[in-house]
Amino acid sequence: MVPTLTGRIQTRIVLLATVGSVLTLLVTPLLPIHAPLGTAYKTTFIILATVIVLGIVWEFIYHFLMQWRWEKDWPTNFGLITLVPEGLVVWLLLNAKLVPGIHGKVPLAAFLIDFLVVWIGVWLVANGPMRVPFLRWRFHGGRLA
């Protein structure tokens, strides 16, 4: 990708809110969470919202780091690797009970499956199928509006 800062933020919000939501809907019933499905959905969607909100901060950091690259690009694998720091921060916040709306403990396995499925799904869509409906997206630095 060759994103602009605005494009990064817009793409993240839109893709997580759409593709991320669909994947969360699909994967939540399969997660090893010992709680009613309603509670499980509440937990996974709050995690999704956390990734979106924190992601806006992350995008500023990525944009800053990108300035050291001559190409001013964000290679495909960077978009995948960044799941590690982002996932770690969300997990630490969950453990510290700093995520509003989630009071109980989220099993690590459930978190990993949920986070990885959503992240990889969004990453795959961003690296190809996204261009099918949004023809101008890749030439506008990831901006959708």
Place this chain on the structure above:
Amino acid sequence: MAPRQGPNDDRTIAPGQFAGQPQAPGVPQQRPAPPGQAQPAGHGWSADKTMVPGIGMPDEQLQAPAGARVAAPPAAQVPAAQVQVQAPAGAGDLTPELIETPVWTETMLQQAGIPIVDVPFVTVGGGIGSFVTTDYLRIAGVPPEQIRVLSNLDFPYQTYEYLTRVSQIPDHARIRSDSSSRPDNIWGFPSYALTETWRQKTPAHLIHLLLEPVWADYWTPLRSTVFGSIDKESKRIGYDKMRVKGVVRMVRKRYGGGYFTILTPPEGSSPTKRVAYRSRFVHLAVGYPGLRYLPDLQDFRERYQDYQHVVNAYEPHEHVYETLKTRPGTVVLRGGGIVASRVLQRLFDDREHYKLQTNIIHIFRTYIEGSHGPGPWMRRKGDHGWAYQGFNYPKSVWGGQLKAQMRKLDGDDRAKLYKLMGGTNTPKRRRWQDQMRAGRAGGYYRDMQGIVEKVEPAPDGNGVVSYVTGKAGNELIRSDYIIDCTGLEADISQHRVLADLLQHTGAYRNPLGRLEVERHFELKNTANGDGVLYASGATTLGGYFPGVDTFLGLQIAAQEIADDLARRGWCKKIGPGRSTSQWFKWAFNKPI
């Protein structure tokens, strides 16, 4: 450079032979041209009232499709004597009046005996720039009857195929282009890497893509993959039906709006020497104006009439490699771009495969010693003379922050940013680095900074001598051959259509000396009534968008042009729904 041709001595230009240049040795001649095509009735741009529909040359003479309307002046309105005086070689040629008048009327063409063909959109060039623009418009829903591609080429990549082949990219090699820069696919999805993965049933390409550019070189497509996919898309959109063979001589404004584009059809294919295409829109994608020869090399070739020992990498120069297979020799290489890398690889490969004793001296006029740039946020890698970059420009010019930044700049500010990100460069590929390292260690490859003052034949008659001045002092370098890899940088005025445009339509140059275009690729100062003149490709380098002379750049231009045409109400804008449905048609190769 050969002098510019006069108005009456058009020839079909072969691939690789640019306007105003002699044909390079070994360039194949054009195949016989298909019959000319004309605009079917009912789809043309508003016909002028001074024309008399139905009167003119018989359709079958131009072998036009059924229903085509070719308007020619009624004989009664054109004094025969006048035609004879103004067009002694036969009716339908340019007259001094037409050549000297910037804005034409139908009457002027009628008096010259030049038939008029109506079509709303004309694209001039017929190379990849015309192809991707036509592809966009067809996908936007424009019927083929409303588009004509005026071209001396038989297929869109004919010139590109020639240039890549002679500059040492054989069919099995990969070109310097991104995986999702697909001229045949406006979405860039699936990328070439996915296509090759599917075709070859191997995940290797996707793994490579995942590792680039940090842990692997940039993945790039096979030359044959690119050409094959363009062929397929050509058939799907009916490209050949829109193509009209011939050489475009000029584009002039029409009194009342729009333009006339003068085409010289292949000899014998038309009853008149010229045919005028009357259109509301004209798109120019004529490619590089020509080869640029280094002055000292041009001087040598002209003075000594020696075209064997000093060659341009964009000319056929296979004899250099063949001779080096028969005896040891020294080659001087000039230039620091991708073509120099390719030629170098060929020399190294041959040396390795045939156990040759070729020595290579590589002269860089601008010798890059390391990372360079104004600061930590703008530094490009480099060493041993080369500046390293994955593609022609930093990647973000095709959509990211450099594209956004340049879009806001004019004049000197724009020129400064071009200078900052420009300069000759080549990818830092692992194989090339290994070969050069081995060459330096083995003493058969030497890179040096230097300016060649002159080139002369060697005193013993064997080879040539370069007189070089550089940081290390003066030096005489004897070699068997000199290969000039400095590129396709001739001035736009070397191209006859562009020169005419600058002189007669109000078009002017941008800060880099090429044609100045708007952000939507309309040529500035050339609008005529509701008519618009667009240009894309190499001739517009220096505009608000930097990567024009690339596959992706041509697609970006095509998208801007298609969107502008939609704003003017001429075609539909491709929204998410249409984009998706059209993508499925592309994916299933359904003709449109």
